Amino acid sequence: xxxxxxxxxxxxxxxxxxxxxxxxxxxxxxxxxxxxxxxxxxxxxxxxxxxxxxxxxxxxxxxxxxxxxxxxxxxxxxxxxxxxxxxxxxxxxxxxxxxxxxxxxxxxxxxxxxxxxxxxxxxxxxxxxxxxxxxxxxxxxxxxxxxxxxxxxxxxxxxxxxxxxxxxxxxxxxxxxxxxxxxxxxxxxxxxxxxxxxxxxxxxxxxxxxxxxxxxxxxxxxxxxxxxxxxxxxxxxxxxxxxxxxxxxxxxxxxxxxxxxxxxxxxxxxxxxxxxxxxx
Amino acid sequence: xxxxxxxxxxxxxxxxxxxxxxxxxxxxxxxxxxxxxxxxxxxxxxxxxxxxxxxxxxxxxxxxxxxxxxxxxxxxxxxxxxxxxxxxxxxxxxxxxxx
Numbered sequence: 124x125x126x127x128x129x130x131x132x133x134x135x136x137x138x139x140x141x142x143x144x145x146x147x148x149x150x151x152x153x154x155x156x157x158x159x160x161x162x163x164x165x166x167x168x169x170x171x172x173x174x175x176x177x178x179x180x181x182x183x184x185x186x187x188x189x190x191x192x193x194x195x196x197x198x199x200x201x202x203x204x205x206x207x208x209x210x211x212x213x214x215x216x217x218x219x220x221x222x223x224x225x226x227x228x229x230x231x232x233x234x235x236x237x238x239x240x241x242x243x244x245x246x247x248x249x250x251x252x253x254x255x256x257x258x259x260x261x262x263x264x265x266x267x268x269x270x271x272x273x274x275x276x277x278x279x280x281x282x283x284x285x286x287x288x289x290x291x292x293x294x295x296x297x298x299x300x301x302x303x304x305x306x307x308x309x310x311x312x313x314x315x316x317x318x319x320x321x322x323x324x325x326x327x328x329x330x331x332x333x334x335x336x337x338x339x340x341x342x343x344x345x346x347x348x349x350x351x352x353x354x355x356x357x358x359x360x361x362x363x364x365x366x367x368x369x370x371x372x373x374x375x376x377x378x379x380x381x382x383x384x385x386x387x388x389x390x391x392x393x394x395x396x397x398x399x400x401x402x403x
Numbered sequence: 404x405x406x407x408x409x410x411x412x413x414x415x416x417x418x419x420x421x422x423x424x425x426x427x428x429x430x431x432x433x434x435x436x437x438x439x440x441x442x443x444x445x446x447x448x449x450x451x452x453x454x455x456x457x458x459x460x461x462x463x464x465x466x467x468x469x470x471x472x473x474x475x476x477x478x479x480x481x482x483x484x485x486x487x488x489x490x491x492x493x494x495x496x497x498x499x500x501x502x
Contacts, residue, residue, distance in 0.1 A: 131412050134412070138439060150431075157439065161445070219425065223414070238406055240453060241458070256458055275474075279476045282481055
């Protein structure tokens with residue numbers, strides 16, 4: 124019984140976590156916690172076969188499928204908070220609470236009588252006893268399960284299959300398309316800009332700065348923007364200014380001078396570089 | 404080991420799942436809540452098998468698992484197809500049949 128209470132205390136918050144977590148991935152992981160706890164509860168109740176099946180089928184297969192779909196659908200597919208039906212959310216919560224209270228009170232007051240226990244039924248082992256039932260009394264249901272599984276497999280294949288309606292574009296066509304985009308909408312035909320490289324940050328979540336100091340939107344991945352984990356570039360530039368001021372005026376400026384300095388003063392280096400490049 | 408705590412836990416999990424189905428908008432999370440409800444009913448079935456001392460409840464729970472596996476495969480494929488055509492996994496966006 125101690126196992127039950129520990130698992131119950133673990134399971135109810137995890138189940139509530141499915142309800143309240145904003146991201147689908149977190150919900151899936153919470154569901155994994157609930158399912159593993161349920162598997163242990165099955166083992167506790169003399170159902171070792173269902174314990175194994177729960178672990179293999181639910182946490183192994185179904186949850187992996189969920190995680191795959193979450194990754195395919197994308198992390199930016201977050202829940203909208205707009206209500207299509209007015210007051211639907213509050214009404215659903217109230218109805219759910221009432222339903223829960225009703226169910227818990229009803230189930231709690233019913234006397235289930237003496238617990239017989241499965242010692243006699245499991246005498247020859249749980250799996251042989253289950254097999255005996257499956258292949259005698261439930262044999263028709265068991266056989267029709269095969270039809271269900273075949274249908275599910277074919278249905279998934281049909282739904283996931285995508286016909287290619289147009290021929291695959293060749294590289295020449297792709298290049299022509301890029302140039303057409305450039306001519307029509309001014310979309311840059313080359314590769315996207317690299318992320319910013321600063322004194323203290325050069326990770327992919329750091330946007331590069333354009334010459335006018337604004338962050339280049341295209342230099343960070345769309346997924347990172349959707350997750351909201353992108354650092355703000357102006358803040359980084361402020362860091363640099365702050366560090367320069369902390370170092371004091373007596374420190375020599377770097378090879379390119381202070382950031383806000385007049386570029387023309389330090390331009391000699393670059394000009395000679397450029398000359399060298401042209402000669403080469 | 405009394406059966407009532409198991410049944411109450413099953414009822415609580417079922418309620419949480421049903422509230423999730425009613426409130427969440429993301430189709431994948433709605434699906435997860437359906438799975439939670441199926442699991443809660445499985446717990447009740449296994450508990451009743453122990454109460455009555457025969458294995459019919461466990462066989463029923465086994466069939467529920469099989470059906471749930473098949474249902475998840477088809478359901479997730481449908482979600483993928485809808486997402487591919489409308490770039491959204493929200494259950495509110497798929498309302499074309501209304502018009």
